[in-house]
Amino acid sequence: MAVIVLSGTIGAGKSSLTGMLAEKLGTTAFYESVDDNEVLPLFYSDPKKYAFLLQIYFLNKRFASIKAALKDDNNILDRSIYEDSLLFHLNADLGRANQKEVDVYDELLDNMLERISKSDINTAPDLLVHIRVSFDTMMKRIVKRGREYEQIENDPDLYEYYNELNRRYDRWYNDFDICPKIQIDGDKYDFVENPDDAEKVLKDIETKLAEIR
Numbered sequence: 001m002a003v004i005v006l007s008g009t010i011g012a013g014k015s016s017l018t019g020m021l022a023e024k025l026g027t028t029a030f031y032e033s034v035d036d037n038e039v040l041p042l043f044y045s046d047p048k049k050y051a052f053l054l055q056i057y058f059l060n061k062r063f064a065s066i067k068a069a070l071k072d073d074n075n076i077l078d079r080s081i082y083e084d085s086l087l088f089h090l091n092a093d094l095g096r097a098n099q100k101e102v103d104v105y106d107e108l109l110d111n112m113l114e115r116i117s118k119s120d121i122n123t124a125p126d127l128l129v130h131i132r133v134s135f136d137t138m139m140k141r142i143v144k145r146g147r148e149y150e151q152i153e154n155d156p157d158l159y160e161y162y163n164e165l166n167r168r169y170d171r172w173y174n175d176f177d178i179c180p181k182i183q184i185d186g187d188k189y190d191f192v193e194n195p196d197d198a199e200k201v202l203k204d205i206e207t208k209l210a211e212i213r
């Protein structure tokens with residue numbers, strides 16, 4: 001059994017492409033807990049207080065989704081577990097988590113990752129689909145989607161948070177070597193509004209899947 005995982009910064013288009021890909025492959029989409037996530041608005045209102053709690057919340061949900069997704073072939077997860085650490089370490093570097101919290105988190109994540117390591121072909125993802133967007137596109141998409149707590153007009157500090165997150169994502173993707181990967185240009189391909197772009201992106205992913213299997 002194997003899964004396909006999406007990755008990318010906030011607003012990159014992961015949920016959108018997850019749904020499209022699951023429909024195309026006739027499989028199930030597993031979405032990140034957002035609308036039903038009571039910790040997320042708390043985190044945006046007071047990041048220092050809630051960064052660690054949010055991270056544990058996401059890690060727990062993510063692990064449950066992975067276990068459920070692994071029950072069938074080709075299910076799609078709208079964010080990989082490998083990005084959680086990137087988000088948490090950014091928050092820690094911004095002083096929103098202390099060293100003890102970082103140590104506990106890193107150890108917990110390592111423990112969980114042992115169960116889905118790249119040496120285990122039954123649990124490691126088949127493919128990571130990374131949607132890369134420029135900072136400019138990221139900002140436009142966050143506005144377009146309109147989640148209140150993510151808007152810069154409500155919290156100007158988010159500008160630097162998003163900017164740094166986007167920069168770190170580029171490095172993270174280049175270094176990623178857990179499973180085969182493919183990058184989608186989310187600036188170039190408007191796969192949400194343009195059916196030709198959607199077809200091209202889905203075809204590229206299917207070609208890559210055929211190549212690696």
Ligand SMILES: Nc1ncnc2c1ncn2[C@@H]1O[C@H](COP(=O)(O)OP(=O)(O)OP(=O)(O)O)[C@@H](O)[C@H]1O
Nearest residue numbers: 010011012013014015016141144145189190191192
């Ligand atoms: N390629 C695209 N072209 C045009 N609009 C897009 C594209 N990708 C996403 N969008 C739009 O951008 C917004 C964010 O997309 P989506 O929710 O899929 O992102 P996400 O990566 O899942 O974000 P998050 O990590 O915050 O959950 C939505 O309004 C979506 O319709």
Ligand SMILES: Nc1nc(=O)c2ncn([C@H]3C[C@H](O)[C@@H](CO)O3)c2[nH]1
Nearest residue numbers: 010032034054055058084087088150
């Ligand atoms: N701090 C933090 N750590 C995570 O692991 C994480 N995963 C997602 N998110 C935030 C980003 C979007 O606002 C929203 C939807 O992706 O949730 C996270 N935030």
